[in-house]
Amino acid sequence: MRATRIEPGSSQGGSYQVGFRRLVGNTVWNLAGQILPLAVGAVAVPILIRRLGVDRFGILTLAWLISGYLSLFDFGLGRALTKSVAEFRARGQGDIQETVWTSLALLLGAGLVGAALIWAAAPYLAYHLLRIDPSLQLETMQAFQLLALTIPLVTLASGLRGVLEGLQRFDLVNLVRIPGGALTFLGPVAAMALGPGLVPAIWSLVLMRVFMVLLFAVLTLRVLGLGRRPALAARRIGPLMSFGGWLTVSNVVGPIMVSIDRPVIATMVSVAAVAYYATPYEVATKLWLVPAALTPVLFPAFAAALTDSGGRAADLFSKGVRYTLLALWAPVLALVILARPLLALWLGPAFADHSYFVLQMIALGVFINSLAYMPSALIQATGRPDLTAGLHVLQVVPYVVGLLFAIQHWGIDGAAVVWCLRAALDAVLLFALAAWLLRLPGHSIRMQSIRIGLGVAGAAIGLLPAPDLLRLGFLVFALLAGTVVAWNLMLEAPERLFIRRRWRPALPSPGGE
Numbered sequence: 001m002r003a004t005r006i007e008p009g010s011s012q013g014g015s016y017q018v019g020f021r022r023l024v025g026n027t028v029w030n031l032a033g034q035i036l037p038l039a040v041g042a043v044a045v046p047i048l049i050r051r052l053g054v055d056r057f058g059i060l061t062l063a064w065l066i067s068g069y070l071s072l073f074d075f076g077l078g079r080a081l082t083k084s085v086a087e088f089r090a091r092g093q094g095d096i097q098e099t100v101w102t103s104l105a106l107l108l109g110a111g112l113v114g115a116a117l118i119w120a121a122a123p124y125l126a127y128h129l130l131r132i133d134p135s136l137q138l139e140t141m142q143a144f145q146l147l148a149l150t151i152p153l154v155t156l157a158s159g160l161r162g163v164l165e166g167l168q169r170f171d172l173v174n175l176v177r178i179p180g181g182a183l184t185f186l187g188p189v190a191a192m193a194l195g196p197g198l199v200p201a202i203w204s205l206v207l208m209r210v211f212m213v214l215l216f217a218v219l220t221l222r223v224l225g226l227g228r229r230p231a232l233a234a235r236r237i238g239p240l241m242s243f244g245g246w247l248t249v250s251n252v253v254g255p256i257m258v259s260i261d262r263p264v265i266a267t268m269v270s271v272a273a274v275a276y277y278a279t280p281y282e283v284a285t286k287l288w289l290v291p292a293a294l295t296p297v298l299f300p301a302f303a304a305a306l307t308d309s310g311g312r313a314a315d316l317f318s319k320g321v322r323y324t325l326l327a328l329w330a331p332v333l334a335l336v337i338l339a340r341p342l343l344a345l346w347l348g349p350a351f352a353d354h355s356y357f358v359l360q361m362i363a364l365g366v367f368i369n370s371l372a373y374m375p376s377a378l379i380q381a382t383g384r385p386d387l388t389a390g391l392h393v394l395q396v397v398p399y400v401v402g403l404l405f406a407i408q409h410w411g412i413d414g415a416a417v418v419w420c421l422r423a424a425l426d427a428v429l430l431f432a433l434a435a436w437l438l439r440l441p442g443h444s445i446r447m448q449s450i451r452i453g454l455g456v457a458g459a460a461i462g463l464l465p466a467p468d469l470l471r472l473g474f475l476v477f478a479l480l481a482g483t484v485v486a487w488n489l490m491l492e493a494p495e496r497l498f499i500r501r502r503w504r505p506a507l508p509s510p511g512g513e
Contacts, residue, residue, distance in 0.1 A: 037181025076247030085166025111152030280359030
């Protein structure tokens with residue numbers, strides 16, 4: 001198979017534009033890739049609990065958690081590959097074979113190292129670190145060793161997916177991700193036919209990973225047209241590892257800051273307080289599905305757009321911020337305004353009294369953090385992941401100190417406030433860095449600030465105390481007013497024209513036909 005060279009001006013390269021329609025379409029594909037497997041899981045989990053039992057199911061959930069974090073062993077190379085492919089496609093010059101093959105070789109090597117580490121650590125995890133019933137320790141060790149076998153598959157899939165994302169083929173990415181995600185739940189259910197133990201369930205996860213990497217490989221070969229003989233180049237290793245290494249710092253430090261609040265609350269307050277905090281937290285953070293679907297689309301688009309003067313990158317950046325505001329403002333406002341009645345209806349008034357303020361603050365924090373996804377992706381697309389990694393590292397100590405102080409004085413409410421303030425500070429710094437790197441003009445910065453300020457202030461006004469009926473009325477009024485503001489301030493003329501043409505009802509033809 002001959003390597004495909006993308007020529008300037010061709011349908012594949014040169015004019016690497018990501019317009020409104022493609023941006024929305026790819027984001028919808030990503031949302032489907034996240035939501036549909038969760039829907040399958042909602043059906044499969046009760047079946048697994050009944051058939052496996054609580055203890056074995058607990059180990060399976062731990063296996064799912066570990067399986068999700070195994071992508072850390074790609075050391076950021078998957079995203080580095082996305083950036084390289086997007087830039088190559090935009091320039092339409094040269095041959096991408098060396099970068100792709102070199103990246104895949106590095107990913108395979110990293111996966112094998114990770115597999116050896118997890119395999120060696122499995123006995124310690126099963127017999128010493130985790131509190132597991134002695135009768136299940138052997139099964140648990142075998143399960144972890146089987147998971148170790150999947151690490152090279154995970155890292156290779158990350159690289160192959162990165163190629164497809166760099167080519168803006170999110171339809172193909174999610175045609176693999178959706179069945180793969182569904183098999184994460186359905187595979188263990190089907191494996192119950194082979195026996196009630198945990199090992200058949202884990203084998204199903206291994207086979208799912210094999211299925212995904214093979215399908216990604218076939219699609220990547222067809223779309224990009226890699227040569228049959230791998231073309232490796234040592235000179236590609238340094239730039240790839242440098243970019244990926246800084247991304248790995250962010251990928252490690254970021255989740256620590258996001259999740260450290262719950263174990264600290266358990267230590268300083270009580271396990272019951274964790275329940276009051278974690279439940280609204282899980283509700284609010286589901287809103288991350290939106291930026292998690294949009295950002296992978298924008299990252300390769302940023303990388304490609306930055307190959308010219310940067311004007312297209314600034315336009316895409318504006319789109320990303322505006323679309324995130326449009327998608328999340330209404331649900332965040334509803335959560336902030338109706339936090340107490342919603343929690344009371346779901347979990348009872350006593351639970352709501354403990355948790356409603358946490359839900360309000362975490363929802364605001366998630367809203368602000370979701371906006372920060374855009375400058376973070378842009379900064380990384382400029383080739384400066386060291387800046388985002390540095391920001392994360394600098395925030396760790398002040399955040400932990402503030403968290404300890406707030407929990408000691410105000411309990412879980414204080415933890416939620418500090419979590420929200422950290423998200424706000426992170427967003428301000430990231431937006432400032434993005435504006436500096438893009439050299440955005442003053443009027444563009446002012447317009448972005450006005451839009452973001454209106455969005456956050458409009459959501460935060462729901463914190464004001466008022467009777468539930470009055471709050472409901474205010475929500476209706478705010479949604480109507482927000483629609484008018486969004487139409488005139490958040491959308492640009494071509495986008496309004498597109499929406500009019502898309503949603504305008506068909507006019508009756510003359511004569512009533």
